Structure formats: structure tokens, C-alpha cells
Amino acid sequence: MAKRSTRAQGDCRALLTRLFGYLDRELGPREQRAVEKHLAACHCCGPFAESLRRTIAVCREAGEPEVPPAVRRKARARVKALLSRADAG
Numbered sequence: 001m002a003k004r005s006t007r008a009q010g011d012c013r014a015l016l017t018r019l020f021g022y023l024d025r026e027l028g029p030r031e032q033r034a035v036e037k038h039l040a041a042c043h044c045c046g047p048f049a050e051s052l053r054r055t056i057a058v059c060r061e062a063g064e065p066e067v068p069p070a071v072r073r074k075a076r077a078r079v080k081a082l083l084s085r086a087d088a089g
């Protein structure tokens, strides 16, 4: 069977809990940078954050300044799933 190489680890847990602050640009510049760095290198939350960011970009282009509640809710559920997988890991 395939190894579980994508499970969330400590760094990912911290990142996922800050992901919405990052996407809403509520973090300080240093934190934003740290999150970006993690996402660029991480196989766990990187692809997830990327798809989320793309969704948000589309929303912004459509004139939505904020992440729509439906998107946010779905993303939160996904974050929760990733985090619980980390616990089970």
C-alpha cells in the first residue's frame, strides 16, 4: 500500500489554523511570508491552499471583496479533515 506521505504535521497544523488569516491578509507581513514559504514547499496544505486561493481570486475578479461564506465553510471543513487526519496519523 502507498505510504501516507501527505499527512499534516505540526507545522501544517499551525499553518492551517492561520490559513484564513493569511487569505484575508490579516496577518503581519512576516507571518504572511512564513505561510507562503510553507505552502510553496508543503505537499499537504500547499495544493489545498492553492486551489482555495484560486477560488478566492475568481471571487475577487467577480467583485467579491471577501471570501464567500459557502467557500469559507467548505474550506473550513477541509481544514478540519486535514487536522483530524493529523491527529489520527
Ligand SMILES: [Zn+2]
Pocket (backbone or CB within 6 Å): 011, 012, 015, 038, 042, 043, 044, 045, 046
Ligand atoms: Zn503543510
